[in-house]
Amino acid sequence: MSKVYFIGAGPGDPELLTIKGKRIIGESDVIIYAGSLVPKTVIAGHKQGAEVLNSAGMNLDEVLEVMRTAVSKGKQVARVHTGDPSIYGAVREQIDALEKSDIAYEVVPGVSSFVASAAALGMEFTLPEVSQTVILTRMAGRTPVPEKESLQSLAAHRASMAIFLSVGMIQEVVEKLTTQYSEKTPVAVVQRVSWPDQKIVRGTLADIAEKVKTAGITKTAQILVGDFLGDDYALSKLYDKSFSHEYRKAKE
Secondary structure, eight states, rough: OOOEEEOOOOSOOGSSSSSSHHHHHHOOOOEEEOTTTTTTGTTTOTTTOEEEEGGOOOEEEHHHHHHHHHHHHOEEEEEEBBBOOOTOOOOHHHHHHHHHOOEEEEOOOOOHHHHHHHHHTTOOOTTTOOOOOOEEEEEOOOOOOOOOOHHHHTTTTTOEEEEEEEEHHHHHHHHHHHTTTTTOOOOEEEEEETTTTTTTEEEETTTTHHHHOOOOOOOOOOEESGGGGOOOOOOOOOOOOOOOOOOOOOOO
C-alpha cells in the first residue's frame, strides 16, 4: 500500500538517522527533504530512480500536491524533516491535510538537536537535586509565542532549558533570562551540532552574548541554559548501593 512517511532525519550526522528511517528512505519512490537543514548525505541511500525534491523552495500546497500525486500512482513517499518532526517541524498541518484526503501516513521519530547538543557537551539535563525538568522553547520571531510562554515566565522555573531558533537574538534572550536566572548561570551554544563544522561556545549569562557574537554564530544553533551545565549535583539513587529497588537490595 502506498504511504507517506514523516521521517526525523536527526541533527545532521547521517549516522544519527534511525535504522528505520534509513530503510524507508532507501525504499521510497519519492523523497521530499528539508534541504535548508537536512544534508544530502542523510538521503544519499535513496534508490536509483527515486524522485528527490528539496522542500526549501516549496510551499505547503506544493508539498501536499507531490504527496497526493505520488500516492495516487501507488508510490511511497518519504517526507524527511530535520531533527524530530514533532519539534518545530510544521508536521501537523501536513498530517491533517493527508487525513482529509484519506492518505495513510506514519511518523518515524528522530534525534532532536537539543539532545544531540547535550551529547556533544557530555551533559545530562536531569541531574539529581539540580533539575528534573527540561523546557524546550524559542523566542518569538515571525512565528509568535503565546504570552503565557514568554521566556521570562518560563525562566522562573529555573529548570534546564533548551532554546531553539533564537541565537540571532542572543542579547534579548540573555536580558529575558536574567530576570530570573543569576548572571553566573552557565550557558552553552552549539551551532550545527553533529555536522563536520560543529561549533561550541560556553560561557555564562554574563558573557555568552559577546562570545556568540565573536564566534560569528547567527543561526542554526541551540542555546542551552541552566545549572545542569555546572559541576554540582547529587548522585543518582538508581545506582546507590544503600538504595533498594525491585532489582537490587541495598548493601550495608
